[in-house]
Amino acid sequence: xxxxxxxxxxxxxDLTDVTKTxxxxxxxxxxxxxxxxxxxxxxxxxxxxxxxxxIDILLDHARPTAGQARVLGMDAQSETVAVRERTxxxxxxxxxxxxxxxxxxxxxxxxxxxxxDDPDAIMxxxxxxHAADRPASGYSKGMTQRLMxxxxxxxxxxxxxxxxxxxxxxxxxxxxxxxxxxxxxxxxATVFFSSHILEQVExxxxxxxxxxxxxxxxxxxxxxxxxxxxxxxxxxxxxxAIPEGLIADIEAIDGVSSARTDGDSVIAGCENPAxxxxxxxxxxxxxxxENIETSEASLEDLFAAYTGGA
Amino acid sequence: MSTLAVAKKDFQDALRSRAxxxxxxxxxxxxxxxxxxxxxxxxxxxxxxxTAEGLAYFxxxxxxxxVSVTAxxxxxxxxxxxxxxxxxxxxxxxxxxxxxxxxGKVLGRSATLAVPTLIGLAAGAALGxxxxxxxxxxxxxxxxxxxxxxxxTYISIVVGLSALTGSTSRASMLTIGYFLVFEFLWGAVxxxxxxxxxxxxxxxxxxxxxxxxxxxxxxxxxxxxxxALMPGDIPAATDPDFQAFYATPWLGLVILAFWLVVPxxxxxxxxxxxxx
Amino acid sequence: xxxIETNGLHKRYGGDILALDGIxxxxxxxxxxxxxxxxxxxxxxxINILLDFxxxTEGSATVLGMDAQADSQSIRQRTxxxxxxxxxxxxxxxxxxxxxxxxxxxxxxxPDALLERVGIPEAGDRTAGGYSKGMKQRLTxAxxxxxxxxxxxxxxxxxxxxxxxxxxxxxxxxxxxxxxATVFFSSHILEQVExxxxxxxxxxxxxxxxxxxxxxxxxxxxxxxxxxxxxxxVTDNAIEIVEGxxxxxxxxxxxxxxxxxxxxxxxxxxxxxxxxxxxEVTDFRTEExxxxxxxxxxxxxxx
Numbered sequence: 073x074x075x076x077x078x079x080x081x082x083x084x085x086d087l088t089d090v091t092k093t094x095x096x097x098x099x100x101x102x103x104x105x106x107x108x109x110x111x112x113x114x115x116x117x118x119x120x121x122x123x124x125x126x127i128d129i130l131l132d133h134a135r136p137t138a139g140q141a142r143v144l145g146m147d148a149q150s151e152t153v154a155v156r157e158r159t160x161x162x163x164x165x166x167x168x169x170x171x172x173x174x175x176x177x178x179x180x181x182x183x184x185x186x187x188x189d190d191p192d193a194i195m196x197x198x199x200x201x202h203a204a205d206r207p208a209s210g211y212s213k214g215m216t217q218r219l220m221x222x223x224x225x226x227x228x229x230x231x232x233x234x235x236x237x238x239x240x241x242x243x244x245x246x247x248x249x250x251x252x253x254x255x256x257x258x259x260x261a262t263v264f265f266s267s268h269i270l271e272q273v274e275x276x277x278x279x280x281x282x283x284x285x286x287x288x289x290x291x292x293x294x295x296x297x298x299x300x301x302x303x304x305x306x307x308x309x310x311x312x313a314i315p316e317g318l319i320a321d322i323e324a325i326d327g328v329s330s331a332r333t334d335g336d337s338v339i340a341g342c343e344n345p346a347x348x349x350x351x352x353x354x355x356x357x358x359x360x361x362e363n364i365e366t367s368e369a370s371l372e373d374l375f376a377a378y379t380g381g382a
Numbered sequence: 383m384s385t386l387a388v389a390k391k392d393f394q395d396a397l398r399s400r401a402x403x404x405x406x407x408x409x410x411x412x413x414x415x416x417x418x419x420x421x422x423x424x425x426x427x428x429x430x431x432x433t434a435e436g437l438a439y440f441x442x443x444x445x446x447x448x449v450s451v452t453a454x455x456x457x458x459x460x461x462x463x464x465x466x467x468x469x470x471x472x473x474x475x476x477x478x479x480x481x482x483x484x485x486g487k488v489l490g491r492s493a494t495l496a497v498p499t500l501i502g503l504a505a506g507a508a509l510g511x512x513x514x515x516x517x518x519x520x521x522x523x524x525x526x527x528x529x530x531x532x533x534x535t536y537i538s539i540v541v542g543l544s545a546l547t548g549s550t551s552r553a554s555m556l557t558i559g560y561f562l563v564f565e566f567l568w569g570a571v572x573x574x575x576x577x578x579x580x581x582x583x584x585x586x587x588x589x590x591x592x593x594x595x596x597x598x599x600x601x602x603x604x605x606x607x608x609x610a611l612m613p614g615d616i617p618a619a620t621d622p623d624f625q626a627f628y629a630t631p632w633l634g635l636v637i638l639a640f641w642l643v644v645p646x647x648x649x650x651x652x653x654x655x656x657x658x
Numbered sequence: 659x660x661x662i663e664t665n666g667l668h669k670r671y672g673g674d675i676l677a678l679d680g681i682x683x684x685x686x687x688x689x690x691x692x693x694x695x696x697x698x699x700x701x702x703x704x705i706n707i708l709l710d711f712x713x714x715t716e717g718s719a720t721v722l723g724m725d726a727q728a729d730s731q732s733i734r735q736r737t738x739x740x741x742x743x744x745x746x747x748x749x750x751x752x753x754x755x756x757x758x759x760x761x762x763x764x765x766x767x768x769p770d771a772l773l774e775r776v777g778i779p780e781a782g783d784r785t786a787g788g789y790s791k792g793m794k795q796r797l798t799x800a801x802x803x804x805x806x807x808x809x810x811x812x813x814x815x816x817x818x819x820x821x822x823x824x825x826x827x828x829x830x831x832x833x834x835x836x837x838x839a840t841v842f843f844s845s846h847i848l849e850q851v852e853x854x855x856x857x858x859x860x861x862x863x864x865x866x867x868x869x870x871x872x873x874x875x876x877x878x879x880x881x882x883x884x885x886x887x888x889x890x891x892v893t894d895n896a897i898e899i900v901e902g903x904x905x906x907x908x909x910x911x912x913x914x915x916x917x918x919x920x921x922x923x924x925x926x927x928x929x930x931x932x933x934x935x936x937x938e939v940t941d942f943r944t945e946e947x948x949x950x951x952x953x954x955x956x957x958x959x960x961x
Binding site for chain 3: 395
């Protein structure tokens, strides 16, 4: 089936029914995925779910067994070079870096992309300007990651593909990485971001997709996922004393799914609109509320719910 | 116990090395070929008398190169490689002292090299004995015992050198440098020493102590030591007038003992103080 | 008794690079202790000194009551370690790796049971060279668990693991702590640390800048809590009312709601004041100072 021509710049990544088998092993099974231009998209899934295979197909490192992949409106297989010219990639695995200095690595990318970036400005931005003249083979894991990010940023690409970018970075480094992702998104770039560190994903991504055993099991905003998974939040109300019958009264509130005591606190599982009512009922029962804390279903719980993990 | 655990792991690890298997097969084939040539082409090769002792010497002459090169190949990374890759952190997270690690490495890699060496020699000796119809237990026993000592000594030297550094490129420079100086170029070094001692000129006749200098390389010490263990007449290594306390083939064993202990001790001294 | 105790630990590399500048650390027996800090702050150097991989320039360290240098072998007999920057033996199988630890510690243990526990039962017969990063990490953890050590030192244990794997590691840490083991745990992933650690220490440029429970650190950070209130309609009156509530330090209006900085205890007062004035509260949630913010407040400007 010939693909309908798509207006350039509207859709950054478009996978149509992509299947990939290695030998007899199915890595991807009928994946349909659309990432809008300008979006920061988080790509999640357990090890072995097919995330790397998907990225390999986008970059034409692997060919789909069936289906079609389009990147920036171009065919991932037949227009690979044009795709790569407009894409910056931070790969997940890369071989040991050679004896070239950090700056030479960035210069090499600038030449390859025929761009006119300033290598020092790029290294300044990713926080390794102080090491620009040292051989990259001596870089720590975090510095290597920053160098690779810098190389991905060369020539202001329209699409950034970042595979596990925060691996090996300390919290300060992870925060800088997020800031750069935000800056790139503000410039109009699309960012396709895979990570195991769910808090990083939550902090930067507009939408996420969850891959499990080669199938895309969910695509939505994180709030959307929370609602769809039906996981309710929890609130803990700390009281001076817990009046008799309070638990039963709270359980009777519409939207409250559970209530129990924990020391001086009442823990209620409830939907958002019921929270205020819980506080009112508590006060009406004659207790003094000392503190309130609410918590939402963590992204990890959501991830586990979708991928059947632990 | 600790040393043995390290040695066992090291031996298991080495058994899966393709390079080792390749070299071993090559050496065994070479030994068989040598034995066959010795037994079948005695006169063509200018050998005067076909004896089991002669076969043992003939086989021994091939060991020097095999053992030294293979020892470097399988052991130059013994410590430096583990430090460079970080696997030493696993070794030293366990209740092993650094001495255990060093000795375990020497044992494990010695076993690794001893197996093909001894199998090769035994196969060659067996083939030669069958072809010649003569079997000399003592001569072959001496050859095997001496070869085992030689293997352990060489591994000990290489492991000792490897323990001096945390970089495999430096370890390969050290071990290859050792090989070049003490094996490949020793003849020239020996000349140089004489030239120096004689006031920057060569004497018309080599002084007796050159014999001592010439025995310094482990492979020379091995050959000399082997004659001490061999039954029968010891072939005259020197001029009959030459009388000195060191004019005995037992010197070979003394020198091997030096090589067995000293480089490893220096390596241990450096390694035990190093931050890894 | 202290599981780990260091006194005035200094370490200088090559004469001029100061890695540790007087670390006094005290980890109780049975505690799960999180060890945090930016790259280069000295975490690995500290751990390396505990294991006698490197020697302190000044100061001393005791582990399980024994001197880290003089009694290192006895310490390592009773300690399980997942080192940072390690490498497995590519040509040995998973089972051989675990068996090597069993032989080294001279204990009895079942390698297959340990591989099962860390979630790689199928990998026992495969050589570790073909393992993924996550599998290598699990294998090394299995090796650390051999012989029920009294102390576990885990340096970045969840690196390379997916969320399910990270959760399994946390479960194992909790199990080990329940058994009575002390766990000394370094990580960059603050949520992991928060989930398992009784106390944390934060290292910055070779100095220990904070040691406390995470609750304690939150209190010390002193920002109080943040309350986010969603209203049916936001009016200037609502903002005035909230600003009038005692203890409120800041009110900002954002997306159809208010973000209120309050000290503990007055959150209910904020809600009550709004409702009493006839404003309809459609939703609210509380936010605590994140561990990341605490971490930043202690380590910012360290490079």
